[in-house]
Amino acid sequence: MKETEAIGLFKCLADKSRLQILKSLAVEDMYVERLAERLDLTPSTISFHLKKLSEAGAVTAYKNQYYMMYSLNKEIFQTSILDILRQESDEAQKQAQRDADYRQRVIDAFFEYGKLRSIPTQLKKERIILEVIAEAFEFDRIYSEREVNVMIADFHDDFCTIRRDMVGEGLLGRDSTGYWRVKKNG
Amino acid sequence: MKEQCKFEQYFEEQIEACEWRGKLLIADDRMDEGNFERIKANVYEIFRTILSAADRVCGEDVLAKKRFFLEKAEQIPASWRTSYEMARQHEDDEKMHLESIKLDTVREIKDMCMRLWGEST
Numbered sequence: 001m002k003e004t005e006a007i008g009l010f011k012c013l014a015d016k017s018r019l020q021i022l023k024s025l026a027v028e029d030m031y032v033e034r035l036a037e038r039l040d041l042t043p044s045t046i047s048f049h050l051k052k053l054s055e056a057g058a059v060t061a062y063k064n065q066y067y068m069m070y071s072l073n074k075e076i077f078q079t080s081i082l083d084i085l086r087q088e089s090d091e092a093q094k095q096a097q098r099d100a101d102y103r104q105r106v107i108d109a110f111f112e113y114g115k116l117r118s119i120p121t122q123l124k125k126e127r128i129i130l131e132v133i134a135e136a137f138e139f140d141r142i143y144s145e146r147e148v149n150v151m152i153a154d155f156h157d158d159f160c161t162i163r164r165d166m167v168g169e170g171l172l173g174r175d176s177t178g179y180w181r182v183k184k185n186g
Numbered sequence: 187m188k189e190q191c192k193f194e195q196y197f198e199e200q201i202e203a204c205e206w207r208g209k210l211l212i213a214d215d216r217m218d219e220g221n222f223e224r225i226k227a228n229v230y231e232i233f234r235t236i237l238s239a240a241d242r243v244c245g246e247d248v249l250a251k252k253r254f255f256l257e258k259a260e261q262i263p264a265s266w267r268t269s270y271e272m273a274r275q276h277e278d279d280e281k282m283h284l285e286s287i288k289l290d291t292v293r294e295i296k297d298m299c300m301r302l303w304g305e306s307t
Contacts, residue, residue, distance in 0.1 A: 016215040045219065048283035052218075 001076070003091070005057065006084045009076070012056035017041060018049045022072060025059060031067040103128050116156040127169060133162065134171040137181040148172070148179045189248070189302045190241060196298055197234035201227050222287050229291040232262065252303045256296065263292045 001009070012018060020039050024030055032050065036043040050070055053059040058077075059070050089095075106128045110117055116133075120126045133155050137143065143151070145163075152159035152166075163179075166172040173180045208223030236258045244250035266288045273281035 014215070015217055017219060041219075044279075044283045044286055045222070047279040048218065051279040 001079055001084055001087065003087065003089055006087075009056045009058060012052050012058060015049070017045070018053055018058075021046065021049055021053065022058060025070060025072040029069045029071040031064075031069055035070070107132060114155070119156065119158065119161060126165065130162065130166050130169050130171055134166060134181060137172070139181050139183055142178040142180050144178050190237075190251075193237055193298070193302050194234070196302075197230050197237065200230045201234070204230065222284075225284065225287050226291045229288050230295070233259070233292075233295050236262075248303060252299065255299055259292055259296050259299070263289055266292075 013022075017039065021035055024035055024038055030038075032043045032046050035041075035050075036046045039046070041049075050059060050061075054061060054070075058073055060073050061068050061070050063069070106120070106125045110120060110125070110129055111132070116129060120129055133152060136151055136154070137148075148163055149159045152162045156162060163172070167174050167179075170182055173182045204223045204227035208220045208227070210220075211217075211223060212220035233255075236255060240251045240254040240258075244254055266285050270282055270285035270289060273279075273285060
């Protein structure tokens with residue numbers, strides 16, 4: 001179920017009369033007049049609610065002799081709410097695009113011809129800058145401190161701060177043997 | 187004059203009743219049905235305004251007042267009838283219901299008009 005469909009369904013269900021209709025249809029298939037009698041509503045009101053319920057995919061209709069019968073769309077109610085929550089959001093792609101655009105704007109603002117103009121004061125921006133610098137390091141290779149300093153110095157003179165922050169941010173690992181580029185989890 | 191007051195009182199009572207029922211329905215999580223009551227109340231409001239317009243335009247002439255009122259009661263719902271018919275052709279039960287609420291309310295108002303001002307006036 002798509003996010004917009006789930007929202008439509010939840011909106012539709014947030015109504016006592018419609019919930020009563022669904023409860024009746026859970027017992028057996030019914031026609032408009034029968035539902036109207038059972039729920040003490042006018043047939044026109046029942047039709048109104050049934051239209052909304054069928055648009056939300058909660059009920060289906062079929063013809064039986066003279067009557068239009070309505071039945072519960074059991075399939076839709078077998079979907080668990082957790083399944084709906086686990087569905088990728090329609091917004092996810094847009095969010096990812098917005099994040100990528102923001103990242104590019106930060107890179108464009110702080111780098112000029114491959115050199116870092118200044119170290120951003122905002123942590124979020126600094127993290128992006130450090131990720132860019134980390135890309136210069138290969139995975140599965142141990143670097144000496146001197147090598148690290150030289151590589152960072154290609155970007156900015158204050159290699160000590162950057163090296164320390166890269167370790168702090170978990171982009172570089174460090175022990176007695178030297179430094180290495182940390183692989184992202186997942 | 188007496189009939190005019192009765193008619194005004196009828197509108198007051200109907201609007202009040204709709205608002206009351208609407209509040210109860212909304213409190214009972216029946217939002218759409220609560221809105222149906224608001225729609226009815228709006229129709230009563232429209233015709234209450236027409237009644238005061240009739241009073242302004244026609245003065246003490248009861249026959250002219252009745253004619254003015256019934257004329258408006260034909261003109262105003264014309265677009266609602268068209269809308270209902272369109273909805274019926276497209277089997278749009280939702281829209282049909284909304285339009286029928288308005289049309290039923292106008293019918294009821296016209297009946298009240300006839301009762302108060304009489305068939306013969």
